Amino acid sequence: MKLLYSNTSPYARKVRVVAVEKRIDVTMVPVVLADPDCPVKDHNPLGKIPVLILADGDSLYDSRVIVEYLDNRTPLAHLIPQDHSAKIWVRRWEALADGVCDAAIAAVLEGRRPEDAQDTAAIAKQLGKVERGLKALNDDLGNNKWCVNDTFSLADIALGCVLGYLDLRYQHLDWKQQYPNLARHYVAMLKRPSFKDTAPVSN
Numbered sequence: 001m002k003l004l005y006s007n008t009s010p011y012a013r014k015v016r017v018v019a020v021e022k023r024i025d026v027t028m029v030p031v032v033l034a035d036p037d038c039p040v041k042d043h044n045p046l047g048k049i050p051v052l053i054l055a056d057g058d059s060l061y062d063s064r065v066i067v068e069y070l071d072n073r074t075p076l077a078h079l080i081p082q083d084h085s086a087k088i089w090v091r092r093w094e095a096l097a098d099g100v101c102d103a104a105i106a107a108v109l110e111g112r113r114p115e116d117a118q119d120t121a122a123i124a125k126q127l128g129k130v131e132r133g134l135k136a137l138n139d140d141l142g143n144n145k146w147c148v149n150d151t152f153s154l155a156d157i158a159l160g161c162v163l164g165y166l167d168l169r170y171q172h173l174d175w176k177q178q179y180p181n182l183a184r185h186y187v188a189m190l191k192r193p194s195f196k197d198t199a200p201v202s203n
């Protein structure tokens with residue numbers, strides 16, 4: 001299996017962390033989406049990463065589908081609980097964490113356009129989603145060590161990946177001061193080699 005990914009994609013990081021936690025051998029293929037010959041579109045019509053290319057050439061996307069596939073490849077330490085109720089909560093955490101990523105990335109991309117072409121209302125709208133999302137994640141975590149049933153799961157990985165993205169692109173936000181529960185969770189995540197070794201590097 002091969003994973004098309006980029007080092008700064010929080011969605012791809014989620015998959016990379018899951019692969020390490022599950023000890024599944026995946027060949028990592030870094031791609032640059034802006035390259036005209038980038039292979040992603042050949043495997044995902046949406047042209048988005050991550051994409052997992054299976055041994056038979058079929059491909060899986062998006063990150064939520066890939067993590068479910070990997071989690072079921074081995075019974076070792078399930079990251080998506082088998083229990084339905086716990087699973088739904090884990091997936092809701094993931095949906096919110098990914099949704100904050102969507103908004104944070106959209107605001108960054110808009111902010112990279114020439115200043116006179118930027119839509120400041122659109123940026124403010126996306127930043128509102130980031131702020132509300134972070135507050136909800138912080139409140140929901142409370143004093144718990146892990147997101148759901150105090151057991152490490154995909155919810156924690158998804159949360160760690162959005163916080164890692166903020167650390168990369170939103171250092172000015174001071175989210176660690178504002179959201180101390182999230183800051184504490186992030187410190188716990190960084191103790192895991194799967195998370196530490198997949199940290200994004202700015203480009």
Ligand SMILES: N[C@@H](CCC(=O)N[C@@H](CS)C(=O)NCC(=O)O)C(=O)O
Nearest residue numbers: 009010011047048049050062063064
């Ligand atoms: N919901 C998707 C989001 C994937 C996504 O938006 N990836 C970004 C990179 S961080 C991308 O490929 N963007 C290129 C594009 O939108 O054309 C997932 O979870 O995999």
